[in-house]
Structure formats: structure tokens, C-alpha cells
Amino acid sequence: MAVVPLLSDEEAGAEALAVFDDIRAKRQKDYINTFWRALVHDPATLKATWDRAQIVMAPGALDPLVKELIHISVSTANGCDYRVHSHSAAAKAKGMSPAQHAELLSVIALAAQTNALPTALSVPVDDRFKA
Amino acid sequence: MAVVPLLSDEEAGAEALAVFDDIRAKRQKDYINTFWRALVHDPATLKATWDRAQIVMAPGALDPLVKELIHISVSTANGCDYRVHSHSAAAKAKGMSPAQHAELLSVIALAAQTNALPTALSVPVDDRFKA
Amino acid sequence: MAVVPLLSDEEAGAEALAVFDDIRAKRQKDYINTFWRALVHDPATLKATWDRAQIVMAPGALDPLVKELIHISVSTANGCDYRVHSHSAAAKAKGMSPAQHAELLSVIALAAQTNALPTALSVPVDDRFKA
Amino acid sequence: MAVVPLLSDEEAGAEALAVFDDIRAKRQKDYINTFWRALVHDPATLKATWDRAQIVMAPGALDPLVKELIHISVSTANGCDYRVHSHSAAAKAKGMSPAQHAELLSVIALAAQTNALPTALSVPVDDRFKA
Amino acid sequence: MAVVPLLSDEEAGAEALAVFDDIRAKRQKDYINTFWRALVHDPATLKATWDRAQIVMAPGALDPLVKELIHISVSTANGCDYRVHSHSAAAKAKGMSPAQHAELLSVIALAAQTNALPTALSVPVDDRFKA
Amino acid sequence: MAVVPLLSDEEAGAEALAVFDDIRAKRQKDYINTFWRALVHDPATLKATWDRAQIVMAPGALDPLVKELIHISVSTANGCDYRVHSHSAAAKAKGMSPAQHAELLSVIALAAQTNALPTALSVPVDDRFKA
Numbered sequence: 001m002a003v004v005p006l007l008s009d010e011e012a013g014a015e016a017l018a019v020f021d022d023i024r025a026k027r028q029k030d031y032i033n034t035f036w037r038a039l040v041h042d043p044a045t046l047k048a049t050w051d052r053a054q055i056v057m058a059p060g061a062l063d064p065l066v067k068e069l070i071h072i073s074v075s076t077a078n079g080c081d082y083r084v085h086s087h088s089a090a091a092k093a094k095g096m097s098p099a100q101h102a103e104l105l106s107v108i109a110l111a112a113q114t115n116a117l118p119t120a121l122s123v124p125v126d127d128r129f130k131a
Numbered sequence: 132m133a134v135v136p137l138l139s140d141e142e143a144g145a146e147a148l149a150v151f152d153d154i155r156a157k158r159q160k161d162y163i164n165t166f167w168r169a170l171v172h173d174p175a176t177l178k179a180t181w182d183r184a185q186i187v188m189a190p191g192a193l194d195p196l197v198k199e200l201i202h203i204s205v206s207t208a209n210g211c212d213y214r215v216h217s218h219s220a221a222a223k224a225k226g227m228s229p230a231q232h233a234e235l236l237s238v239i240a241l242a243a244q245t246n247a248l249p250t251a252l253s254v255p256v257d258d259r260f261k262a
Numbered sequence: 263m264a265v266v267p268l269l270s271d272e273e274a275g276a277e278a279l280a281v282f283d284d285i286r287a288k289r290q291k292d293y294i295n296t297f298w299r300a301l302v303h304d305p306a307t308l309k310a311t312w313d314r315a316q317i318v319m320a321p322g323a324l325d326p327l328v329k330e331l332i333h334i335s336v337s338t339a340n341g342c343d344y345r346v347h348s349h350s351a352a353a354k355a356k357g358m359s360p361a362q363h364a365e366l367l368s369v370i371a372l373a374a375q376t377n378a379l380p381t382a383l384s385v386p387v388d389d390r391f392k393a
Numbered sequence: 394m395a396v397v398p399l400l401s402d403e404e405a406g407a408e409a410l411a412v413f414d415d416i417r418a419k420r421q422k423d424y425i426n427t428f429w430r431a432l433v434h435d436p437a438t439l440k441a442t443w444d445r446a447q448i449v450m451a452p453g454a455l456d457p458l459v460k461e462l463i464h465i466s467v468s469t470a471n472g473c474d475y476r477v478h479s480h481s482a483a484a485k486a487k488g489m490s491p492a493q494h495a496e497l498l499s500v501i502a503l504a505a506q507t508n509a510l511p512t513a514l515s516v517p518v519d520d521r522f523k524a
Numbered sequence: 525m526a527v528v529p530l531l532s533d534e535e536a537g538a539e540a541l542a543v544f545d546d547i548r549a550k551r552q553k554d555y556i557n558t559f560w561r562a563l564v565h566d567p568a569t570l571k572a573t574w575d576r577a578q579i580v581m582a583p584g585a586l587d588p589l590v591k592e593l594i595h596i597s598v599s600t601a602n603g604c605d606y607r608v609h610s611h612s613a614a615a616k617a618k619g620m621s622p623a624q625h626a627e628l629l630s631v632i633a634l635a636a637q638t639n640a641l642p643t644a645l646s647v648p649v650d651d652r653f654k655a
Numbered sequence: 656m657a658v659v660p661l662l663s664d665e666e667a668g669a670e671a672l673a674v675f676d677d678i679r680a681k682r683q684k685d686y687i688n689t690f691w692r693a694l695v696h697d698p699a700t701l702k703a704t705w706d707r708a709q710i711v712m713a714p715g716a717l718d719p720l721v722k723e724l725i726h727i728s729v730s731t732a733n734g735c736d737y738r739v740h741s742h743s744a745a746a747k748a749k750g751m752s753p754a755q756h757a758e759l760l761s762v763i764a765l766a767a768q769t770n771a772l773p774t775a776l777s778v779p780v781d782d783r784f785k786a
Contacts, residue, residue, distance in 0.1 A: 003252045003612045004625075005786045031259070035245075038254045042626035045633070048710075049245065052703065056241045061230035066197055067238045073201045074242035074640075076382040077208030079472040079603040082249035083242065084384055085260035088396045099192035101397075102435035105382050107198050109438070110187045111205035111214065112378035113371045114166075114180065116467075118213035120338040120367050121134045121169045122346055122518075128162070129216035131660045134350045135363075136524045173364035176371070179448075183441065205378075207644040210341040210734040215646055219658045232659075233697035236644050240637045240700070247636035247729075251600040251629050253608055253780075262398045265514045265743045266756075267655045293521070297507075300514045304757035307764070310579075311507065314572065318503045323492035328459055329500050332466045336504035336771075339470030341734040344511035345504065347522035361454035369460045372449045373467035373476065376428075376442065380475035383396045383431045387777075390424070391478035393529045469775040472603040477777055481527045494528075495566035498775050502569070505771035506764045509598075513731040513760050515649075515739055527776045555783070559769075562778045573769065580765045585754035590721055591762045597725045598766035601732030606773035607766065609784035623716035631722050634711045635729035635738065638690075638704065642737035645658045647693045652686070653740035 006037035015043035019050050026054070035082065065094045069104050076108050137168040146174035150181050157185070166213065196225045200235050207239050268299040277305035281312050288316070297344065327356045331366050338370050399430040408436035412443050419447070428475065458487045462497050469501050530561040539567035543574050550578070559606065589618045593628050600632050661692040670698035674705050681709070690737065720749045724759050731763050 009017065009032075016039075020032055039046035057067050068091035075083035091101070117123075140148065140163075147170075151163055170177035188198050199222035206214035222232070248254075271279065271294075278301075282294055301308040319329050330353035337345035353363070379385075402410065402425075409432075413425055432439035450460050461484035468476035484494070510516075533541065533556075540563075544556055563570035581591050592615035599607035615625070641647075664672065664687075671694075675687055694701035712722050723746035730738035746756070772778075 002254055002786050003609060006254075034257050035249055035254050038252045039248065041622060042629065045248075045626065045630045048707065049248070049633075052707075053241060053245065055703075056234075056237045060234050061228060062200075062234045062238070066200065067234075069193075069197065070200060070204045070235065070238045071242045071245075072382065073204035074208045074239055075246055076378055077205045078243070078246040078250075079381055080246035080250055081381075081384055082254050082256055083246050084382060085256045085396060089260045097192060098434060102438065103187075103191050103193045103198075104201065105379060105435065106187045106438045107193070107201045108205055108382055109375045109378045109442075110184060111202045112209070112374040114184070114202075115206055115209040115211035115214050116338055116371045116374035117170065117176075117180070117367060118166055119209075119211055119341055119343075120334065120346060120370055122343055123133055123137075123166050123169045123213050125213055125216045126165050129220045131657050133524050134347060172360060173367065176364065176368045179445065180371075183445075186441075203644065207640055210643055212643075212646055215644060216658060229696060233700065236641060236697060237700045239644055240640045240704075243636040243640035244633045247600055247633045248629060250603055250605075251596065251608060251632055253605055262395050264516055264655050265740060268516075296519050297511050297516050300516045301510065303753060304760060307510075307757065307761045310576065311510070311764075314576075315503060315507070317572075318496075318499045322496050323490060324462075324496045324500070328462065329496075331455075331459065332462060332497065332500045333504045333507075335463045335466035336470045336501055337508055339467045340505070340508040340512075342508035342512055344516050344518055345508050347518045351522045359454060365449075365453050365455045365460075366463065368449045369455070369463045370467055372446060373464045374471070376446065376464075377468055377471040377473035377476050379432065379438075379442065380428055381471075381473055385395055385399075385428050385431045385475050387475055387478045388427050391482045393526050465775065469771055472774055474774075474777055477775060478527060491565060495569065498566060498772060499569045501775055502573075502768045502771045505767040509731055509764045509767035510760060512734055512736075513727065513739060513763055515736055526778055530778075558781050559773055559778050562776045563772065569772075573772065577765060577769065580758075580761045584758050585752060586724075586758045586762070590724065591758075593717075593721065594724060594728045594759065594762045595766045595769075597728035598732045598763055599770055601729045602767070602770040602774075604770035604774055606778050606780055607770050609780045613784045621716060627711075627715050627717045627722075628725065630711045631717070631725045632729055634708060635726045636733070638708065638726075639730055639733040639735035639738050641694065641700075641704065642690055643733075643735055645693045647657055647661075647690050647737050649737055649740045650689050653744045 002034075002038055004038055004041050006034050007040040008037075012040045013043060016040040016046055019043070019047050023050060033086065035086070065091060065096060068094055068096070069100075072104060073108055073111075077112070133165075133169055135169055135172050137165050138171040139168075143171045144174060147171040147177055150174070150178050154181060164217065166217070196222060196227060199225055199227070200231075203235065204239055204242075208243070264296075264300055266300055266303050268296050269302040270299075274302045275305060278302040278308055281305070281309050285312060295348065297348070327353060327358060330356055330358070331362075334366060335370055335373075339374070395427075395431055397431055397434050399427050400433040401430075405433045406436060409433040409439055412436070412440050416443060426479065428479070458484060458489060461487055461489070462493075465497060466501055466504075470505070526558075526562055528562055528565050530558050531564040532561075536564045537567060540564040540570055543567070543571050547574060557610065559610070589615060589620060592618055592620070593624075596628060597632055597635075601636070657689075657693055659693055659696050661689050662695040663692075667695045668698060671695040671701055674698070674702050678705065688741065690741070720746060720751060723749055723751070724755075727759060728763055728766075732767070 024030060068087050071087040075087060154163060155161060199218050202218040206218060286292060330349050333349040337349060417423060461480050464480040468480060547556060548554060592611050595611040599611060679685055723742050726742035730742060
């Protein structure tokens, strides 16, 4: 179904396998997501993406769960089915409750609606919102 | 610049003014955003949107600030400049720190990138992510 | 503000001017929209776009006003401020009433919301909806 | 395939079942779309969405069929496969002819194209289009 | 799965068959893509789309392979799975190497990210970028 | 107009100034784009974005001009006015001719149109396009 074959460990080269090793060690499980297997064709982007994701998703001023909710929000607006699934799973793994999931969806739906209205009317930004 | 004129209190009818009164009371300030002024042309949608926004944005299983971050995320992905401004201002008013803002942006940027890659490769969703 | 200069009649070549003549004749007014002036740099695309627009927007199985409403809908979802303005003006010129405009906006806003929810949940299409 | 399980009538609580009863009564058929079954997890959003949809899609200044065409237009631009299917089916049920469907598609395709060109050139909105 | 049935040669009328004949002659193979079969319902749009595609995709100031890369880029940003597949296949047929594919993906991913950041911050366009 | 103030060299800290120095050295001009000035608030993302952009945009299997065309394509589809301007300027600086610009626009417009049609019809991907 994919545009490129998803490569097995045996088909991956040393550079990609080193990233897989790091993913397995950090996540403490053997399974490698199809996304990373699709990126094996470009080990440099595989490594850059994995490295950047770890930095950005680490705990910081925002809670890791909140970062997953942001991912789900962007992925929904972009219509990226892969990321909607992977980050919904990650959010559940980080403790998202059914009530939090339901509220997330209602905010996303409200935002979609309140994005459409000012766009359809070309409402000018209030001066007080500008930096 | 807008597609419809932004109406003043004097030009608004009783139904719209009642919503303005409610906005002013709940927000405890006199200023009415241009968005609401543009919706005066359709008082029913004005009222429905305001009513729904209050329900959805109220404190619940998710913190009100987190709800603002979700709004900014969706609005960025949808390219809605009005909402990027209004919810960034709202998030700051609800305590978003510069460090939180910076992390929000880095997660949004990461999500945009990690949405593009699986879409460009049509990566199939892992079975384990399905309900 | 544009990426290319908007060219005057004097700066346009014969091929572009012929399209301008046709636009003026068909619309029975002298004014040429900035969109067409920006396309003067590529007279072939200017002509192809104008020709196609006339065929597609002509009265047929759908009313010309309905076709304008479809344009506004797509342009809002795509966040194209230019087309939101030009087709809202065209729709008014073709008789769109304030009540119709208000209903259009409420349907667009509903659609945005009911697009976001199934996307965020990856709801499978009902078998009965498939051809 | 969905992010959450689609719940049966037996698994739905009283609040969701009351919405299902209303859907069945208004639509005069027993079948409940997968979309509503996915929303059972959040009965408040299920009810709010169903209630709002009925108000917005009711006959008014715009014909119910035209409202379906607007839904298809927005859903196409947003890339929402679920809604493309559900509203294409609804439009056919409300009398959309093959000729109307064909014209709808040609207008949507034209709009996509004439959205891309001014965006790629950042064409400024004509003063005469502003309210 | 499609919204309309994909029609066979036997089901297609004379106008659509004439386009199929042209596609077969120009591409020098018998297979007709599902996209064209779905458009058989509207022979005028089928013909207009095929004719326009041939003009636009022909060798010119840009190399045909570069035109395929542009198609993949737009299709990824629009989330059009059909076109991501068809133009990735076309690009490979026109000689896209694995290294070129990998670089294409890394540029698309970078662009997605560097689109999100200025949108989230509403960065004003530098005067020097304006025409 | 921006969501955050654009910071001057004087307001930027040492980490951001080091990136500015590198930008100035590599581009051999003193001017710093507003985009980079907006990112001064988050020096880590400023540096990561600049570093990644240099790697991705460097000459490789794809020509630097082609990479700019890909950026313009994605930015148009995403509706990012900032990037449409900055990469159109960069493409011109790298030698994009008016004829190439015109062809780029015609391919982007064709792609927008041929993305909308299969999405509106939910055309299934041909088996032969799958890896």
C-alpha cells in the first residue's frame, strides 16, 4: 500500500539499524513502527527525524501528554490518518482518559468551526491581538 | 477588508446585543472582538457559536490553557490568521509562559513535518494503533 | 505585495490583451481584476483559466448562484482570501441574499466541524455509502 | 480501523440512546451511521452535533440539496473521505442528478485551481471586493 | 469504495472512449487508470482534464521529471493519496532515483515545518520579497 | 502584526546572535529575514531550523533551484504567504526564469485540480501504483 516497501531489519543498513537500536532502547520494546520502516530508505532523514522528535517531545515547559494532544490536533487538521492513530495511541499510553479524549475532540471540532467563520468573512485581526 | 461590515452596537439588533451583553458580563470587559461583530449579520449563528464556545472551553478534564494550545495548533494547521492571533492572546492571558509558547511552536512544527512524511509515503497504519 | 507585478494594459502583450478584451465584452465592464493582471505574465495560463472558468460557471444543471456558493465553500476550506472575496462579491451580484449568505456560512462551519470529528476518530466509511 | 471502538446500541448509555432514537425517528430508518456510533463515547458532543446539524441543514433560504453540495465541497477541500461519501449519498437521496454531480465536481476542480493561482502569486484583493 | 462506479470500456460512451483511445496511444499501453474511469461519468471534464494535463506536463522550461516532483509536493500537502501514488509512480518511470526521492521527501518535510512556524507566529513578509 | 515582537540584534541573546552570524556568513549579506527574527524567542528552534534547512537545501541529487520550486509548491498548497514570497524570491535569485515560474504555476494549478477530483470521487489507488 505504501509508496516504498517497508524494510525489515535484515534489509536495513547499518545506519538505519543504529536508529532502530536507539528506538528500541528508549522505548523499551522490540516493535518498530511502520513509519520508521518506511524511512529506512533515507537513513539520514530517519535519524534526523528521530533525534528531533526526542528533543521536542521530551518533558519541558509542557507536559508530554499535552504534547501528544497538540500532535493529534495538528494531525487532524492536516488530515494525516497515520499520525492521528499513532499519537492517539501514544496519548492513551501516557494516561489520556476517555474524558480528556472527548474534550480534546470537542475543542478540535470547535476550532475547525471557528476557523472557518473568520476565513469565510475575512475578519480583520483585532489590533489588541498584535504584538 | 472584511467580506461584510463589522457592525457597531447601534447597528446590531436585540438578539445580537443580548449576546454582546453576555460576552461582556462573562469576560468582564467592554471590548467586543471583530469576530463577534462580523457575526452580527447572523444572530442565530452568533449565539450558537458563543454558547458552544463557552461549554467547550470551560474547565473540565483538560485545563483551559491546554484548550487554548489546541486551538492555536488547529488554527496554525488550518492557516487561520485570525484564530492564531486571538488564541495566542487568550493563551497568554491564561498564563502561557514564553517557554511554553516556544515548546508549543516546536511541537506544531514537528507535527507538520511528521504529517508530511507518512503522507508522502502513504505509510499504512500499524495494526496495534487500531481500536 | 504580490509575487509578480500586476501589469497594466500597456504592459500586456497581444495575447493577454485579447483575453482582457473578451473579459470586458463578456462582463460588460472595463475593470480587470487583479487576478487576471497577475496572470498576464503567462498568457497561455491566463487564456486557459478564463476559457475554462466560462465553461464551468455557465448556467447548466446547477444554477450560477449555486456555483458561486460552491466556490466560496472551497475557497474558505482552502483559506484563499482572494477567492473568498471575489466569489462573495460575485454571489452578491448574482442575487445572494443576506439570509442565504448567513446559511451558507452556517453550513460551511458545520461542515468544518463534522469533517474534523471523523478525521480525529478515523471513522470508517459506512458500506452503504460506497458505490 | 477507528481510533475508538464503534459502540452498539447495547453498549451505548441512556443519553446516547436517546439521540439514536431521535435520529431513527427523524430519518425514518433503523440504521445508525458509523459516525454517530463513534461519538457514543462523548454523548454530549453526539447530542450537540446532531442538534446543530438538524438546525443548519433544515430547509431555509438555501435548498437542502444545495446545503449537501456545500458539504461535499468543503469535505473535498478538507480531504475528509468520510464526509465526501456521506454527503454524496445524502445529495443523491435528495435528488442530485448525475449532471448536477458532474457540474459540482467541475466547479470544485476549478475552484481548487483558481485558489492555487492567487495564493502562489499572493494576488492582493481588489478594493472593490471589500465590504 | 469510490463515490461513483468505475466504468469499463463497454460502459463508456463514445466521447469517453475517444479520450481512452488517445490516452492509450499517447502512453503506449492498454491500461487506463482508475482516475480516468471514474471521470467517465462526465466526458467533458474527462477530456478537458486529459487535454490540460498533456499541455501542462509536456517538456518545456521545466523538465518533465521536475513537474512530477511538483505534483508529489502539492499532493502531499493536500493529503491526496491517489496523486501521491500516481505521481510517485510516474516520477519513477521518468527516472527519479532513490536518492532524488529521499531528497524530495526531506524538502517536503522541511517546507511543512517552515510553513507552520511563520503561520503560528504570523510573521510579516519582508518588504524585499515583494514585487 | 506578528504574534511575537521581531527582535533586533541588540535584543537577541548570545545563542541567537551566533545563528545570525552564521546566516550572515553563509548568505554573505547583512540582512536577517523577519522569520529568523521572530524565532529569536526560541534560540534552540532557531538554530535547529537553520541547521536543518542548510542540510536539506544543499546541492545533492536534486538541484538547489528544484528544491526552491518544491518549497513554493508545498507553501502554496499550505497557503503559507510568507514562504510563497521567500521561496519565490530565493528561486529567482537561483536563476528561475519567468518561463519556469509560469510553468511552475501551471503545474501547481493542475495538481490542485487533479487532487480535488479523485478526493471528491474517492477514487481507489490503482494496484500497480503500490510498492
